[in-house]
Amino acid sequence: MSVAIAVDGLVKRYGAVEAVAGLSFSVEAGTIFGLLGRNGAGKTTTLECCIGIGKPTSGSIRVLGLDPTQPRDLSGLRRRIGVQLQATSLPEKANVREVLELYAAYYSIPPRVKEMAERVGLADKLDRQMAQLSGGEQQRLALALALQHDPDVLFLDEPTAGMDAFGRRILWTEVERLRAGGKTIVLTTHYIEEAERLSDRICMVQRGKIVAEATPADLVAEYGGAATVSIAADGFVPGAALEALGTWTRTGAEWKLATTTEPGLALAAIVTHANELGTTITALDMHRPTLEDAFIAITGETIQEAAL
Ligand SMILES: Nc1ncnc2c1ncn2[C@@H]1O[C@H](COP(=O)(O)OP(=O)(O)O)[C@@H](O)[C@H]1O
Ligand SMILES: [Mg+2]
Numbered sequence: 001m002s003v004a005i006a007v008d009g010l011v012k013r014y015g016a017v018e019a020v021a022g023l024s025f026s027v028e029a030g031t032i033f034g035l036l037g038r039n040g041a042g043k044t045t046t047l048e049c050c051i052g053i054g055k056p057t058s059g060s061i062r063v064l065g066l067d068p069t070q071p072r073d074l075s076g077l078r079r080r081i082g083v084q085l086q087a088t089s090l091p092e093k094a095n096v097r098e099v100l101e102l103y104a105a106y107y108s109i110p111p112r113v114k115e116m117a118e119r120v121g122l123a124d125k126l127d128r129q130m131a132q133l134s135g136g137e138q139q140r141l142a143l144a145l146a147l148q149h150d151p152d153v154l155f156l157d158e159p160t161a162g163m164d165a166f167g168r169r170i171l172w173t174e175v176e177r178l179r180a181g182g183k184t185i186v187l188t189t190h191y192i193e194e195a196e197r198l199s200d201r202i203c204m205v206q207r208g209k210i211v212a213e214a215t216p217a218d219l220v221a222e223y224g225g226a227a228t229v230s231i232a233a234d235g236f237v238p239g240a241a242l243e244a245l246g247t248w249t250r251t252g253a254e255w256k257l258a259t260t261t262e263p264g265l266a267l268a269a270i271v272t273h274a275n276e277l278g279t280t281i282t283a284l285d286m287h288r289p290t291l292e293d294a295f296i297a298i299t300g301e302t303i304q305e306a307a308l
């Protein structure tokens with residue numbers, strides 16, 4: 001296994017604001033690394049430093065062995081990385097075809113207009129001007145622009161923010177295809193589901209710091225808490241066999257089991273027991289720990305800011 005990206009002790013300050021407060025991580029070649037965190041956590045700033053747009057206050061970064069803070073390294077790096085930023089400003093009057101051609105010229109490669117447009121679901125919009133594309137369509141075009149020169153490493157900053165379900169599906173499918181093709185991808189997101197589905201490893205970022213890093217499954221197993229099964233049924237009491245499954249608590253008519261065993265099996269045993277008691281079940285629920293539970297346990301907050 002080789003390391004494609006190594007970030008060590010990255011700090012980035014904007015005046016008094018410490019946007020990134022000492023981040024270290026490394027990304028293995030051919031894997032997808034997700035930076036998951038709230039708005040303002042420092043994800044974009046980290047990405048900008050990795051691609052040579054932002055200059056670190058301190059710390060070191062290597063991408064494919066090259067240092068993006070060194071102009072000489074950066075010019076070589078530019079051809080080998082693809083970048084989809086949150087906001088890409090494109091010439092308003094140009095259409096999709098022209099923008100793809102323009103980027104191909106920048107990289108001195110033959111344009112792959114039709115292929116790229118098909119990959120991001122824009123094949124029927126080649127003559128659309130930028131100003132007439134929806135936000136989601138512009139983001140899909142930005143992905144096509146990041147991919148056209150076939151880079152080894154991709155940086156995707158909130159690639160589906162504001163996209164509808166259709167756009168999100170196209171983008172996820174394309175990212176999965178890139179993974180299958182052996183590309184290395186760093187992705188930032190504040191969508192739990194997106195991080196969980198796409199990332200081989202997830203790094204949770206809070207106020208410029210890493211608070212956890214592992215595979216999605218390990219994060220859930222370690223921090224997600226117990227699975228629960230709850231039941232409301234007149235006259236229900238868990239017998240000795242059910243008590244062995246975990247910890248029971250009672251709130252009014254509802255009994256709740258917190259268990260580290262498979263909750264589906266616990267649920268079946270509970271229903272069987274309720275039937276044996278001859279009770280009528282009025283409510284039944286099961287919850288498996290999720291990555292969101294893990295995020296809340298680790299950061300002490302939800303990923304979305306509470307609605308005002
Ligand atoms: N150019 C800038 N000048 C001052 N502060 C900035 C600048 N860019 C980002 N910040 C601040 O740095 C912090 C991290 O921002 P950012 O990296 O964009 O977070 P994220 O991408 O996780 O939402 C925020 O507090 C943000 O307001
Ligand atoms: Mg951002």
